[in-house]
Amino acid sequence: MPLREPSGxxxxxxxxxxxxxxxxxxxxxxxxxxxxxxLAFFLLARDALEVRGDGTAREAASLLRQDVQERPLLxxxxxxxxVARVGAFELPxxxxxxxxxxxxxxxxxxxxxxxxxxxxxxxWRSADIEVxxxxxxxxxxxxxxxxxxxxxxxxxxxxxxxxxxxGVLLYGLPxxxxxxxxxxxxELVGRLxxxxxxxxxxxxxxxxxxxxxxxxxxxxxxxxxRKEQNLREISAxxxxxxxxxxxxxxxxxxxxxxxxxTAIRIHVQLIGxxxxxxxxxxxxxxxxARRTLSMVDDTVEEIRRAVNQLGPAVLDDVxxxxxxxxxxxxxxxxxxxxxECHYDVAVELDASVEITAYRxxxxxxxxxxxxxxxxxxxxxxxxxxxxLRVSIEDDGAGxxxxxxxxxxxxxxxxxxxxxxxxxxxxxxxxxxxxxxxRVSLPVSSLE
Amino acid sequence: MDDTPQRHWKPWIAGIAVFVVVxxxxxxxxxxxxxxxxxxxLTTALEPSGPNRPDDARLHIAGSGSCVPLTRxxxxxxxxxxxxxxxxxxxxxxxxxxxxxxxxxxxxxxxxRALRDEEIDAGLVYxxxxxxxxxxAAGLDVPDRAxxxxxxxxxxxxxxxxxxxxxxxxxxLREAGDSSHRVVEEVVPEFADITASVRAQxxxxxxxxxxxxxxxxxxxPGAVGLHGxxxxxxxxxxxxxxxxxxxPTGGNVESGAYPFVKELGFVTIGPPQGEAKxxxxxxxxxxxxALLRVRGAVPxxxxxx
Numbered sequence: 005m006p007l008r009e010p011s012g013x014x015x016x017x018x019x020x021x022x023x024x025x026x027x028x029x030x031x032x033x034x035x036x037x038x039x040x041x042x043l044a045f046f047l048l049a050r051d052a053l054e055v056r057g058d059g060t061a062r063e064a065a066s067l068l069r070q071d072v073q074e075r076p077l078l079x080x081x082x083x084x085x086x087v088a089r090v091g092a093f094e095l096p097x098x099x100x101x102x103x104x105x106x107x108x109x110x111x112x113x114x115x116x117x118x119x120x121x122x123x124x125x126x127x128w129r130s131a132d133i134e135v136x137x138x139x140x141x142x143x144x145x146x147x148x149x150x151x152x153x154x155x156x157x158x159x160x161x162x163x164x165x166x167x168x169x170x171g172v173l174l175y176g177l178p179x180x181x182x183x184x185x186x187x188x189x190x191e192l193v194g195r196l197x198x199x200x201x202x203x204x205x206x207x208x209x210x211x212x213x214x215x216x217x218x219x220x221x222x223x224x225x226x227x228x229x230r231k232e233q234n235l236r237e238i239s240a241x242x243x244x245x246x247x248x249x250x251x252x253x254x255x256x257x258x259x260x261x262x263x264x265x266t267a268i269r270i271h272v273q274l275i276g277x278x279x280x281x282x283x284x285x286x287x288x289x290x291x292x293a294r295r296t297l298s299m300v301d302d303t304v305e306e307i308r309r310a311v312n313q314l315g316p317a318v319l320d321d322v323x324x325x326x327x328x329x330x331x332x333x334x335x336x337x338x339x340x341x342x343x344e345c346h347y348d349v350a351v352e353l354d355a356s357v358e359i360t361a362y363r364x365x366x367x368x369x370x371x372x373x374x375x376x377x378x379x380x381x382x383x384x385x386x387x388x389x390x391x392l393r394v395s396i397e398d399d400g401a402g403x404x405x406x407x408x409x410x411x412x413x414x415x416x417x418x419x420x421x422x423x424x425x426x427x428x429x430x431x432x433x434x435x436x437x438x439x440x441x442r443v444s445l446p447v448s449s450l451e
Numbered sequence: 452m453d454d455t456p457q458r459h460w461k462p463w464i465a466g467i468a469v470f471v472v473v474x475x476x477x478x479x480x481x482x483x484x485x486x487x488x489x490x491x492x493l494t495t496a497l498e499p500s501g502p503n504r505p506d507d508a509r510l511h512i513a514g515s516g517s518c519v520p521l522t523r524x525x526x527x528x529x530x531x532x533x534x535x536x537x538x539x540x541x542x543x544x545x546x547x548x549x550x551x552x553x554x555x556x557x558x559x560x561x562x563x564r565a566l567r568d569e570e571i572d573a574g575l576v577y578x579x580x581x582x583x584x585x586x587x588a589a590g591l592d593v594p595d596r597a598x599x600x601x602x603x604x605x606x607x608x609x610x611x612x613x614x615x616x617x618x619x620x621x622x623x624l625r626e627a628g629d630s631s632h633r634v635v636e637e638v639v640p641e642f643a644d645i646t647a648s649v650r651a652q653x654x655x656x657x658x659x660x661x662x663x664x665x666x667x668x669x670x671x672p673g674a675v676g677l678h679g680x681x682x683x684x685x686x687x688x689x690x691x692x693x694x695x696x697x698x699p700t701g702g703n704v705e706s707g708a709y710p711f712v713k714e715l716g717f718v719t720i721g722p723p724q725g726e727a728k729x730x731x732x733x734x735x736x737x738x739x740x741a742l743l744r745v746r747g748a749v750p751x752x753x754x755x756x
Contacts (some may be wrong), residue, residue: 028465035470039477046481071660074541077505078513078556081547085659088626104490109497112550122493127485144490156481 016193018186023179030175037167042159049152050127057129057147060098064090064143065131068103072133072140080105080141083112090114090143099126100146106139125149232426236446239424240356247359254314257307265307269300324358325349325385328365332383335369341378341398343369348386357445360421361385361394364429364443367414368396376400376439387447391427394443402433418443504556505538510726511557513540514548516661517630517680518561518715521581521748528742529733537730542660545630549575549718559727560718563630563679570718578717580734581748584699585631585679585711586691588668592618593675597693600639606675608645609654614673622655623667623676630713631677638710665689679713681748705749715748 067089072079079086080103090101102115115121126146133141276293312318318327325347332343353361365383372378378400386393415431418441422429426446433439491497505511512522519542526537537559543551548560549570566577587598594616598606605611612620624646625632636643649655658664661680668674669688678684684691691699694710703709717723723731733739740750 028469031467031470035473039473043477043480046484050484075513075543078540078543078547078551081513081551081554081556082543083550084546084628085544085626088657089659102490102492104492107497107500108491109499110492115492118493122489125485128488128490130490142490149484152484153481160477 016186016189018189019179019182022182023175026175026178030171033174034167034171037170038160038164041163042156045159046152046156049155050149053127053147053149053152054129056097057127057145058131060093060101060147061129061131061143061145064093064101064103064145065133068133068141068143069135073135076135076140080111083114086111087113093145097148097151098145099124099148100144102144102146103133103141104144105141108142111141121146125153236424236426240354243356243359243421243424247355250314251320254311257314258311262304262307262311265300265304269297269304272297272300319358319362324353324362327362328383328385331362331366331369332381335373335381339373341372342380343383344380345383346385347383349392351387351447353392353447356425357392357447360425360427360445361392361443363421364394364418364441365396367418368441371414371439372396372398372400375403378438390447392443392445392447394445395441397438397440399438402435402437402439404435405431405433510535510537510559510730511540512537512559512561512730513543513551513557514561514718515545515563515630515715516542517563517583517713519661519680521583521681521715521743521746522561524746525734525739525742526730528738529730532738533729533733535726535730535733537726542662552718552720558719558725559723559730561715562718563713563715564633565714566718574721576719576722578719578723578731578735579714579751580717580731580739581681581715581743581750582704582712583679583681583715583748584691584701584704584709585634585677585713586684586699587694587711588674588676588678588684588689589692590668590672590674590689592672593690594618595692596690597696599695603635603694604639604641604645607642608649618673620675621671621673622649623664623671623674624650624655624657625664625677626657626659629677631679631711634679634711634713635677677711679711681715681743681746683747701744701747701749 068079068086071082071086075082086103090103093101100115100121102110102121104110104114124146125148127149128144128146130142130144132139133143272293276290276297279290279293318330322330328347329345332345335341336343365385369381372381376398378398381396381398384393384395419429422443422445428444430442431439432441512526519539523539526539529535529537539561540557545560545562545564548557548562549566551557552560552575553573562577566575571577587603589595593614595614602611606620607622607624609622614620627647627650632642632646636646650657656667658667658676661678664676664678665680665682665687668676668678674689675692678689693699697703697709699709699711704712717727717731717734719727719731722728734743735750735753740753743750
């Protein structure tokens with residue numbers, strides 16, 4: 005929870021935080037501004053004074069050197085002239101020139117006012133008067149520092165004012181900006197807290213709404229599953245009824261039309277035989293009888309094929325495994341294609357599943373016979389992960405599944421059959437790479 | 452982010468401390484400039500390391516540059532006649548000679564001025580040995596041969612800037628208190644103010660010793676200056692102008708016709724003694740007097756005349 009002022013406002017303390025860190029920087033900048041230029045001026049001016057003092061002292065010492073050389077011991081007694089000569093160097097800025105002997109004692113008249121000299125605000129510089137390698141005396145020059153101090157203080161005041169202004173700007177502007185930012189943030193925080201309150205309230209209702217919606221969705225999903233299950237059951241029943249109907253039709257065809265046609269064929273064959281026994285009979289009639297017999301055979305074959313298509317009685321007769329193997333054998337006999345069959349189902353399957361599986365195999369083998377030009381076909385039927393897996397693979401010509409599309413009604417029929425039972429079908433094929441069809445049918449449909 | 456007030460004050464305190472330290476250092480640095488450069492004589496009572504006298508037994512003579520040429524000439528003569536080997540030092544001025552004498556640095560001072568009362572009271576004894584003319588000296592290139600008092604004043608106060616042939620006048624001054632200037636000032640009272648004024652203005656070159664004046668007069672075209680050390684001008688490379696029509700000869704000095712005359716003398720502590728007395732006696736002897744006259748100086752009248 006953020007800290008709060010007594011007024012209840014959020015206490016951010018950004019301004020004081022910034023101020024605390026900005027203050028030393030401001031002071032350093034102010035100090036640097038205040039002192040840097042005056043200090044630089046002071047140091048340079050002091051150096052200049054030193055140079056001036058040194059130069060003056062050296063010049064005076066040089067002037068006196070010849071006199072000292074001529075009077076090695078007695079030069080200092082010529083004090084009035086010495087003082088008068090070096091006095092010429094006491095120009096503006098050079099307060100005094102004092103000449104001392106080798107003991108450092110000022111010569112007469114050179115520094116009679118020691119107290120006044122001691123009070124001088126001056127920088128003292130010196131140069132020795134050397135004669136034959138020995139120091140005979142020294143010239144001291146007092147270079148006034150009053151102007152230096154005065155100018156340095158004036159510069160310090162000026163730059164101090166500048167440093168003050170800079171400090172105020174450097175400290176005040178960011179602090180002012182931070183104050184505004186802090187006010188804005190405080191306002192935003194207030195708004196955010198209002199939003200959080202509203203959001204909390206909304207969350208409270210939203211959770212209830214979500215729970216309600218979730219319950220509704222669960223119910224809807226359950227209803228959907230139930231309906232799907234019903235649909236599957238209905239589909240299965242429809243398939244079974246359809247298959248039963250088709251088997252009935254097939255049986256009817258087989259039992260009535262088939263028997264009738266068989267009797268017709270026997271009679272037509274007898275007629276043909278009788279006509280053949282009679283010499284001189286009409287050859288046209290014999291030929292017609294034979295043609296009729298052929299037409300009957302074709303019709304019987306068509307009926308047999310239709311019966312086989314309508315109702316695979318073989319399922320009822322021998323079961324799914326034998327029916328599939330027989331279908332494979334039929335393909336081998338008809339087309340010389342090697343068919344390898346693996347069947348591994350140890351449970352009893354629902355009739356709709358068996359019919360759909362058989363129809364898938366039947367349709368696939370029909371396609372192999374008609375289009376694949378394959379040499380080998382492998383059939384696999386097994387129970388895996390609670391589903392019946394049916395796989396038909398051939399090494400035939402294959403086809404472009406994208407290009408074929410809905411034109412292959414057989415493939416569309418397979419897909420429709422599988423999806424009616426809630427299963428999945430994968431058809432993988434490419435030109436020259438054979439075809440692989442995998443079908444998964446839920447065995448829950450047994451329940 | 453620790454925003455406690457105590458923590459916020461720490462940078463302030465540190466910054467202010469730095470600021471104060473820097474300002475204090477700067478102020479001390481400015482105020483103390485030159486403090487450490489003061490010479491020892493301002494801070495310590497210094498004592499001479501020892502006697503300032505040359506470490507030999509010779510008679511040392513020093514003082515006014517006006518006396519040096521004649522004294523050296525006399526010293527050379529006395530070394531040949533007596534068992535004395537006096538050394539005459541370069542000019543240190545009359546006052547310098549007296550101070551050196553009182554300090555014990557020399558035994559005999561030579562002066563071109565009379566003793567002051569305090570010097571007499573201190574027991575110093577003055578012995579005059581010659582009078583010499585203070586000449587108005589001009590370069591050999593100067594066409595003029597004589598000056599009046601007015602012309603002399605005009606030359607030295609800068610009113611007259613050309614010699615009679617139009618060449619530029621170059622005035623050479625001696626320092627204030629010089630004995631030659633003092634002699635002229637006694638005769639031409641306004642001369643003191645004139646020279647003081649032009650010295651203060653720095654209008655003319657100032658020379659501090661007779662030797663330097665002698666060289667400058669000989670080497671500076673159009674030069675004019677006062678000179679009085681008994682040296683023959685013609686031998687030194689300049690000429691002496693007549694003053695108010697009177698030539699600066701020994702005769703005119705002795706007769707009193709020539710107005711600018713300087714008296715030279717010896718100073719001893721108490722009556723002359725020892726080698727100093729012997730040297731003074733020689734200078735005042737007939738031989739010494741004769742030598743002085745040869746150099747154009749006028750010896751004092753013999754005692755008893």
